[in-house]
Amino acid sequence: MLDLLVSPFAMGFMRRALAGCLALSVAAPPLGVFLVLRRMSLMSDVLQHGVVPGIAVGVAVAGLSLWAMGLGGLAAGLAIALIAGWLARRTGGREDSQLAGMYLLALAAGVAMISMQRSIDLTHLLFGNVLAVDDTALFGMAGVATVTLPVLALIWRPLVLESFDPGFMAATGGRGGLWHLIFLVLVVLCVVAGFVALGTLMSVGLMMLPAIAARHWSASLAGQVRVSVLLAVLASFCGLTISYHLDIPTGPAIVMTAGGLWVLSMLTGPYASLWRRAAARA
Numbered sequence: 001m002l003d004l005l006v007s008p009f010a011m012g013f014m015r016r017a018l019a020g021c022l023a024l025s026v027a028a029p030p031l032g033v034f035l036v037l038r039r040m041s042l043m044s045d046v047l048q049h050g051v052v053p054g055i056a057v058g059v060a061v062a063g064l065s066l067w068a069m070g071l072g073g074l075a076a077g078l079a080i081a082l083i084a085g086w087l088a089r090r091t092g093g094r095e096d097s098q099l100a101g102m103y104l105l106a107l108a109a110g111v112a113m114i115s116m117q118r119s120i121d122l123t124h125l126l127f128g129n130v131l132a133v134d135d136t137a138l139f140g141m142a143g144v145a146t147v148t149l150p151v152l153a154l155i156w157r158p159l160v161l162e163s164f165d166p167g168f169m170a171a172t173g174g175r176g177g178l179w180h181l182i183f184l185v186l187v188v189l190c191v192v193a194g195f196v197a198l199g200t201l202m203s204v205g206l207m208m209l210p211a212i213a214a215r216h217w218s219a220s221l222a223g224q225v226r227v228s229v230l231l232a233v234l235a236s237f238c239g240l241t242i243s244y245h246l247d248i249p250t251g252p253a254i255v256m257t258a259g260g261l262w263v264l265s266m267l268t269g270p271y272a273s274l275w276r277r278a279a280a281r282a
Contacts, residue, residue, distance in 0.1 A: 008244035017133040017197055017250065020141040021236035024198075024206055027145035028190040029228035030152060032211030033221065034183065038163045041212075043081075044204040046103040047184075048191050050080030052110025055195065059117055066136050070192050077188035080106055129196070129250065137196040144193035148186050155179050160221065202251030206232055209258035216269025231261050 008014050035041050054076025055069045062068035084098040091098075152159075162169045162176040169176040187207075194203030210231035214224040239254030246253070268275050 004245065005241060008241050013133065014240065014244060016135070016138045018237065018240055020133050020138045020197055021206070021240065021254065022233060023138075023141045023145040024190065024194050025210075025232035025236050026229055027148040028194070028207035029210045029214070029232045030225045031148070031183070031187050031190060032207040032209075033214060033224050033228055034159065034163065035187070035208065036211050036215065037221070041208060043099070043184075044187060044191070044208055046080065046084075046099045047077045047188055048204040049103040049107040049110075051077045051188070051192055051195070053106050053113060054079075054110075056110050056113035056117070059114065066140060066196065069195075070140060073192040073195065074188055076106065076110075077191060078185065081184050081188075129199075133197050140196075141193045144189050148189060151182065151186060155182055159183060198251035198254060199249070202255050205251070205255030205258055206235065209255065209262045210235065213258075213262040213265035213269075216265040216271050216273050219271055231265075232258065235261055 009018060032044070035044055051073035054072035054074065056072075057076075058065065058068035058070070058072030061072075080099075080102050084102045087098045087102075158169070158174060158176075158179045162174065162179050166176055168174075190207060191203050194206060198206060210228040211224070213231055214228035217227045218224045235254055235258035239257040240250065242248070242257065243250045243253035266273055270276065
């Protein structure tokens with residue numbers, strides 16, 4: 001058993017993938033907790049699809065340059081979020097419907113653009129490739145974590161206040177829109193940073209599933225953040241091990257592991273779980 005757990009990480013590319021996923025596990029789940037708190041869980045899905053055209057443009061301009069694809073994905077993700085909000089205000093429609101239209105169009109356009117370029121494997125882009133986590137990708141993931149955590153710490157109090165009582169924030173001139181925009185930038189950064197190992201369709205899984213599961217283990221916001229990071233670290237390690245031994249894409253393996261932890265939390269967690277509901281009725 002010990003050999004099954006340790007042997008995959010005897011190789012350098014697996015150690016780099018583990019280090020990168022651990023960096024994402026520290027940075028992304030706290031953002032997921034805030035997305036759940038702000039009833040914006042599906043916003044993460046919109047952003048992970050919205051970055052695809054930007055990545056495709058980066059490939060067309062600079063080839064398989066990680067920095068070009070990352071900058072393109074960052075620009076595309078922010079553009080999707082800002083344009084959808086602007087359209088909702090100008091047309092009077094619901095923002096969620098504008099986001100749905102934008103991300104479907106962005107995903108279709110991005111896949112079409114990538115399919116026309118022979119230099120990149122669409123499957124690896126959408127579902128991740130652990131072999132693609134080189135030193136540049138690792139430094140990128142670590143850099144995003146290094147930026148995300150201090151910035152989130154700086155905006156923690158106003159972001160919590162704006163999440164619980166946006167009316168009070170607006171009445172006191174608290175610039176809630178500014179904190180919301182900074183928060184969206186952090187979310188897009190984590191989505192873009194994770195696409196190398198987890199793929200554009202799976203990078204949000206490490207952000208959202210531990211955050212959703214953490215609600216069943218703690219009633220406080222700080223407690224949910226700590227639990228979500230712990231669950232993400234566990235999902236990263238176990239998912240990479242499963243990916244190595246079963247020869248399946250890294251992204252789906254990690255996300256399925258995180259999903260299994262969510263199901264376990266939903267069944268047996270001490271807060272709002274099926275077990276607790278059944279015990280209360282009994």
